[in-house]
Amino acid sequence: ETGVTQTPRHLVMGMTNKKSLKCEQHLGHNAMYWYKQSAKKPLELMFVYNFKEQTENNSVPSRFSPECPNSSHLFLHLHTLQPEDSALYLCASSPWGGPLGNEQFFGPGTRLTVL
Amino acid sequence: AQSVTQLGSHVSVSEGALVLLRCNYSSSVPPYLFWYVQYPNQGLQLLLKYTTGATLVKGINGFEAEFKKSETSFHLTKPSAHMSDAAEYFCAVSEKGAQKLVFGQGTRLTINP
Numbered sequence: 001e002t003g004v005t006q007t008p009r010h011l012v013m014g015m016t017n018k019k020s021l022k023c024e025q026h027l028g029h030n031a032m033y034w035y036k037q038s039a040k041k042p043l044e045l046m047f048v049y050n051f052k053e054q055t056e057n058n059s060v061p062s063r064f065s066p067e068c069p070n071s072s073h074l075f076l077h078l079h080t081l082q083p084e085d086s087a088l089y090l091c092a093s094s095p096w097g098g099p100l101g102n103e104q105f106f107g108p109g110t111r112l113t114v115l
Numbered sequence: 116a117q118s119v120t121q122l123g124s125h126v127s128v129s130e131g132a133l134v135l136l137r138c139n140y141s142s143s144v145p146p147y148l149f150w151y152v153q154y155p156n157q158g159l160q161l162l163l164k165y166t167t168g169a170t171l172v173k174g175i176n177g178f179e180a181e182f183k184k185s186e187t188s189f190h191l192t193k194p195s196a197h198m199s200d201a202a203e204y205f206c207a208v209s210e211k212g213a214q215k216l217v218f219g220q221g222t223r224l225t226i227n228p
Contacts, residue, residue, distance in 0.1 A: 004158070031214060032121070042220040067153065090158055094214070102209045102217055106158035112215060 002026055004092050012113045013081065015106070017065035021076040021110045022093030030096035032074040033104065034066060037088040049074060050096050079115045117142050119208050121219035129227045134178075134193040136222050137208030143186065146190040149207040149216065150180055159205060165189065176200070201226045 004025045013019050025032065034046040048056035049068040063085075066075040074091055087109050092104040122137040133154040140146065147166050151159040163174025176199075180191045189206060206219040 028220075043218040044179075047217065048214065050214070061137075092159075096214070102214055102216060103149065103164060104159075105162055106151075107160045109195070 004091060004093055004105050006107035006110050008110060010041065010111045012115065015081060015115050016081040020078065023074040023107055025072055025093035027093055029093040029106060030071050031094045032068060033092040034076055035090040035092065037090055048053055082101055085112050086114045117208055117210065117217045119206050119217055119219035122221050123222055124220065126224045127225040127227060128196050130198055131195050131199045133226065134196045134200065136191040136204050138189045138191065138219060139187055140189065140208045141208065142208060144210065145184055146182050146208045146210050148182060149190050150174065151205045152206060153205065172198060196226050198226050
């Protein structure tokens with residue numbers, strides 16, 4: 001595998017389910033991100049991790065719980081979601097402190113539908 | 116706080132015509148600037164970026180963008196549109212030394228045959 005991979009690509013869940021999204025980067029980066037992309041809203045940054053430590057949480061509801069066990073893996077644990085949480089969830093990674101700009105590399109996303 | 120404005124949520128051009136997607140940013144210092152493209156059911160892919168040096172930046176698929184500090188703009192152009200260019204395009208900015216990208220709302224490009 002190369003680049004940033006995300007699994008599953010599609011997920012349908014009920015409001016009482018618990019599920020997890022997985023992201024893995026094969027680029028040797030130290031920073032990882034979760035974004036939410038809804039149909040009628042700009043790309044929303046949710047969480048940022050640097051060297052496994054969370055450095056940003058953009059007021060995300062607690063029903064979204066991120067986990068970063070190492071610099072290559074990032075999870076988003078989901079529980080008791082609402083229908084308005086249906087969206088494309090994108091994972092990205094970047095080198096930390098790079099001198100040439102904060103270029104982020106994105107995965108293909110997980111299309112989440114909450115029933 | 117920084118912000119990015121993309122003029123026009125939808126742009127439609129004919130195949131072979133010039134593509135012009137507009138992006139303006141608000142920043143007190145020259146930032147790093149990016150254009151990303153998103154094809155249906157895919158993640159974002161970097162088209163090009165400006166960090167320093169030459170203000171006219173060439174990217175993939177024949178796209179280019181020019182950083183104009185006086186106008187706080189970074190418009191994306193392509194001389195001749197191709198059907199495969201139909202996608203959503205995002206402009207993004209980050210301050211030097213900062214990690215976070217701030218994205219514009221996106222522009223959906225449609226190519227008419």
